Amino acid sequence: MTDISITRLSASEAGFDDALNRLLAWDDSVDHQVNESVRHILGEVKLRGDAAVMEFTAKFDQLEVASMAELEMSQARLEQALERIPADQRDALEAAADRIRDYHQRQRQDSWQYEDADGTVLGQKVTPLDRVGIYVPGGKAAYPSSVLMNALPAKVAGVAEIIMVVPTPAGVVNDMVLAAAAIAGVDRVFTLGGAQAVGALAYGTETVPAVDKIVGPGNIFVATAKREVFGTVGIDMIAGPSEILVICDGQTDPDWIAMDLFSQAEHDEQAQSILLSPDAAFLDAVEASIRKLVVTMERGEIIARSLTDRGALIQVKDLDEAAEVSNRIAPEHLELSVADPQALAEKIRHAGAIFLGRYTAEALGDYCAGPNHVLPTSGTARFSSPLGVYDFQKRSSLIGFSAAGADRMGRVASVLARGEGLTAHARSAEYRLDQDQ
Amino acid sequence: MTDISITRLSASEAGFDDALNRLLAWDDSVDHQVNESVRHILGEVKLRGDAAVMEFTAKFDQLEVASMAELEMSQARLEQALERIPADQRDALEAAADRIRDYHQRQRQDSWQYEDADGTVLGQKVTPLDRVGIYVPGGKAAYPSSVLMNALPAKVAGVAEIIMVVPTPAGVVNDMVLAAAAIAGVDRVFTLGGAQAVGALAYGTETVPAVDKIVGPGNIFVATAKREVFGTVGIDMIAGPSEILVICDGQTDPDWIAMDLFSQAEHDEQAQSILLSPDAAFLDAVEASIRKLVVTMERGEIIARSLTDRGALIQVKDLDEAAEVSNRIAPEHLELSVADPQALAEKIRHAGAIFLGRYTAEALGDYCAGPNHVLPTSGTARFSSPLGVYDFQKRSSLIGFSAAGADRMGRVASVLARGEGLTAHARSAEYRLDQDQ
Numbered sequence: 001m002t003d004i005s006i007t008r009l010s011a012s013e014a015g016f017d018d019a020l021n022r023l024l025a026w027d028d029s030v031d032h033q034v035n036e037s038v039r040h041i042l043g044e045v046k047l048r049g050d051a052a053v054m055e056f057t058a059k060f061d062q063l064e065v066a067s068m069a070e071l072e073m074s075q076a077r078l079e080q081a082l083e084r085i086p087a088d089q090r091d092a093l094e095a096a097a098d099r100i101r102d103y104h105q106r107q108r109q110d111s112w113q114y115e116d117a118d119g120t121v122l123g124q125k126v127t128p129l130d131r132v133g134i135y136v137p138g139g140k141a142a143y144p145s146s147v148l149m150n151a152l153p154a155k156v157a158g159v160a161e162i163i164m165v166v167p168t169p170a171g172v173v174n175d176m177v178l179a180a181a182a183i184a185g186v187d188r189v190f191t192l193g194g195a196q197a198v199g200a201l202a203y204g205t206e207t208v209p210a211v212d213k214i215v216g217p218g219n220i221f222v223a224t225a226k227r228e229v230f231g232t233v234g235i236d237m238i239a240g241p242s243e244i245l246v247i248c249d250g251q252t253d254p255d256w257i258a259m260d261l262f263s264q265a266e267h268d269e270q271a272q273s274i275l276l277s278p279d280a281a282f283l284d285a286v287e288a289s290i291r292k293l294v295v296t297m298e299r300g301e302i303i304a305r306s307l308t309d310r311g312a313l314i315q316v317k318d319l320d321e322a323a324e325v326s327n328r329i330a331p332e333h334l335e336l337s338v339a340d341p342q343a344l345a346e347k348i349r350h351a352g353a354i355f356l357g358r359y360t361a362e363a364l365g366d367y368c369a370g371p372n373h374v375l376p377t378s379g380t381a382r383f384s385s386p387l388g389v390y391d392f393q394k395r396s397s398l399i400g401f402s403a404a405g406a407d408r409m410g411r412v413a414s415v416l417a418r419g420e421g422l423t424a425h426a427r428s429a430e431y432r433l434d435q436d437q
Numbered sequence: 438m439t440d441i442s443i444t445r446l447s448a449s450e451a452g453f454d455d456a457l458n459r460l461l462a463w464d465d466s467v468d469h470q471v472n473e474s475v476r477h478i479l480g481e482v483k484l485r486g487d488a489a490v491m492e493f494t495a496k497f498d499q500l501e502v503a504s505m506a507e508l509e510m511s512q513a514r515l516e517q518a519l520e521r522i523p524a525d526q527r528d529a530l531e532a533a534a535d536r537i538r539d540y541h542q543r544q545r546q547d548s549w550q551y552e553d554a555d556g557t558v559l560g561q562k563v564t565p566l567d568r569v570g571i572y573v574p575g576g577k578a579a580y581p582s583s584v585l586m587n588a589l590p591a592k593v594a595g596v597a598e599i600i601m602v603v604p605t606p607a608g609v610v611n612d613m614v615l616a617a618a619a620i621a622g623v624d625r626v627f628t629l630g631g632a633q634a635v636g637a638l639a640y641g642t643e644t645v646p647a648v649d650k651i652v653g654p655g656n657i658f659v660a661t662a663k664r665e666v667f668g669t670v671g672i673d674m675i676a677g678p679s680e681i682l683v684i685c686d687g688q689t690d691p692d693w694i695a696m697d698l699f700s701q702a703e704h705d706e707q708a709q710s711i712l713l714s715p716d717a718a719f720l721d722a723v724e725a726s727i728r729k730l731v732v733t734m735e736r737g738e739i740i741a742r743s744l745t746d747r748g749a750l751i752q753v754k755d756l757d758e759a760a761e762v763s764n765r766i767a768p769e770h771l772e773l774s775v776a777d778p779q780a781l782a783e784k785i786r787h788a789g790a791i792f793l794g795r796y797t798a799e800a801l802g803d804y805c806a807g808p809n810h811v812l813p814t815s816g817t818a819r820f821s822s823p824l825g826v827y828d829f830q831k832r833s834s835l836i837g838f839s840a841a842g843a844d845r846m847g848r849v850a851s852v853l854a855r856g857e858g859l860t861a862h863a864r865s866a867e868y869r870l871d872q873d874q
Contacts, residue, residue, distance in 0.1 A: 092852035103559055122540055122807050127786050129820050143857055176856050212820040231675060234820035238668060256868045262861035298860045341837060349564050356837030359869050363862040364838060367850040370559050371834035383566050383649040383671035385832040395822040397808035400778060400793030401801060413804040415529035419613055420580055423735045424699035425800040431693045432796050
């Protein structure tokens with residue numbers, strides 16, 4: 001079934017704000033049963049380590065093993081996968097990895113330090129995380145590109161050890177995923193998935209080393225487990241469904257725009273594709289392209305469902321209004337398919353990634369443009385950023401007072417500490433005052 | 438009662454690892470009843486807005502008002518507080534604010550963009566958050582320094598509107614807190630607290646505008662509410678009890694070190710103060726200083742409880758071993774009270790803030806050194822950073838392909854997309870290929 005009924009809105013019509021809110025509404029409330037199940041799994045893994053991990057893997061992934069060693073994949077196996085995949089795939093993965101590495105190197109932050117007039121040193125020491133875990137989904141949605149996008153920023157940051165987990169339900173292995181791990185320089189790979197994999201990474205087991213941060217996409221069990229272990233380890237954002245917002249001046253081939261909308265919609269039924277244009281005839285043309293092209297798509301049913309349930313074609317007064325609506329949505333992917341995309345980008349305050357101009361298909365960003373494809377969804381671009389090298393570095397403040405500085409600022413600290421009723425703070429500062437003053 | 442029994446350990450003794458783990462163990466498991474109560478409050482605030490906020494404020498803060506307007510404090514009231522506090526307090530707050538502003542300005546990140554050989558533009562656009570909420574505890578633990586530490590980085594980042602909430606149980610207002618808000622340039626202040634304040638900031642009400650991120654410390658209800666609204670808005674880290682780790686070579690006045698340990702211990706009974714030294718006689722001397730000084734402290738009972746329950750004096754082989762133990766602990770505050778603190782700091786991988794040398798009392802960092810006093814606790818310095826300007830800025834990736842670039846990289850994207858079974862992605866890229874090639 002590829003019948004499509006796509007919502008049409010106009011930003012100037014009465015009730016547009018409410019209609020937009022309904023369109024964007026996304027229920028991310030936690031399922032109580034999933035929660036209970038995840039807590040049970042995490043508790044068992046924390047308590048019983050490897051034994052629990054093996055039991056849950058047998059139960060959920062139909063993968064029975066005699067020892068945990070069977071759930072680890074050797075570097076030789078990764079290299080074998082790299083040799084085995086078609087040459088064009090290997091070349092494409094390597095080309096993508098080069099661009100991703102090159103872009104992310106520009107995100108590295110360095111330590112800095114300065115000295116003020118009285119010899120006091122202040123600064124910030126930047127260090128990589130020691131060990132990071134990357135969750136990679138297995139089965140039907142196995143994405144080698146995600147391996148590159150999650151592992152390479154950690155590598156560029158200088159993380160010493162990268163542990164990847166990927167479920168292999170019933171033993172099914174994806175060679176392209178393993179090849180990507182080899183290219184990205186992943187240190188160890190365990191064929192684990194679900195909440196049990198997250199638990200193993202967060203708490204450590206006899207075999208799986210505990211990591212400092214867990215990143216990567218996963219199903220509701222994985223997402224819930226990550227939320228649960230947040231605090232014990234760091235996590236990246238919990239991702240919602242993927243979204244694209246296209247702003248077009250009406251001068252791009254409508255087939256191109258239709259296909260760009262499809263490229264989000266094909267992810268899953270909850271994905272969201274929205275087009276804004278000041279040109280009503282263009283919206284009609286894109287709708288016609290959608291109807292024409294959807295029947296030619298392998299994932300046409302998913303696309304039709306997604307566009308019908310969550311898609312929209314929205315007429316705006318002009319590109320300024322389009323920027324306003326876009327800032328309200330704070331989309332994950334924003335395509336500016338207009339004559340002067342840089343000028344329009346100036347007006348954009350919130351977006352995960354901005355794709356500039358008619359030639360910049362969002363799909364290029366998913367694979368090989370260079371920037372990360374892990375982006376804030378569901379409006380969280382209002383306060384969060386793409387996954388980056390900065391997610392694998394952390395900072396320590398550096399403070400070194402000279403005797404003169406300790407005297408000058410100790411007097412300030414003493415007044416404030418006493419104002420807050422914290423006498424030990426005050427006296428600790430007062431000991432360092434120049435007693436002759 | 439200021440009786441103290443402080444744990445003594447040696448890093449070389451058998452069972453040290455287990456003893457250290459027991460010492461550091463901190464149960465941050467969520468209380469089920471608190472959880473239920475917080476969910477109820479958040480649900481009501483989301484549904485009924487101002488009305489619910491007023492009801493909960495009457496119930497929990499014994500503050501009855503006829504309208505929400507009574508729960509907002511005018512800028513005039515903040516200015517009045519600034520005029521009213523003693524001159525030395527005002528001077529101290531302003532001196533602290535200047536240094537905090539100066540340090541944080543160096544954390545600002547700027548947008549960048551570059552063009553590669555075929556004219557493709559890549560970059561990162563850095564923008565401030567639109568609106569931020571700051572939670573400031575009221576009542577007995579009212580800390581004006583926290584207002585500066587939370588508001589100033591947001592201000593430096595360029596956040597357009599800062600909303601502060603501070604409970605005033607039974608109408609009790611702290612002028613120093615309001616004065617700090619005036620100095621920091623807070624835009625609006627509501628006298629709200631607890632989960633209801635967090636809910637009002639996260640969802641917005643008729644009167645309180647919804648914010649994009651909520652930062653600032655609070656009790657278990659506030660922490661639980663922040664954890665709950667995470668995703669709808671951004672939050673800072675959930676803080677555990679405060680901690681200090683002091684590494685001393687034995688050459689600092691033991692009274693100074695004892696008082697430094699007290700300055701954490703006086704926060705609350707769960708605070709943790711640990712001293713590492715290779716000099717056993719020095720550990721004895723500090724213990725003697727502790728016993729001598731604790732009876733002179735206003736908050737002596739809290740200090741005695743904290744040091745007895747969670748404090749420790751640990752003998753290490755040498756400073757290298759001290760650095761190793763410190764990296765395992767990943768302390769919030771780390772004092773290097775040694776002859777060559779910069780050399781020792783090189784060996785430190787994980788710490789919220791590092792205090793260099795004998796003159797650098799940790800208390801200086803709490804108030805006026807410049808760096809932030811909101812720091813990662815409970816070992817989370819392994820993967821997180823002090824609160825900073827970067828917490829109030831976010832990034833958008835910029836990608837602009839030239840026709841030549843879209844052709845070259847589109848071929849790569851097409852191979853990878855087809856390898857992942859995502860045909861719409863592939864076709865969207867293929868439309869932009871140079872069809873003559």
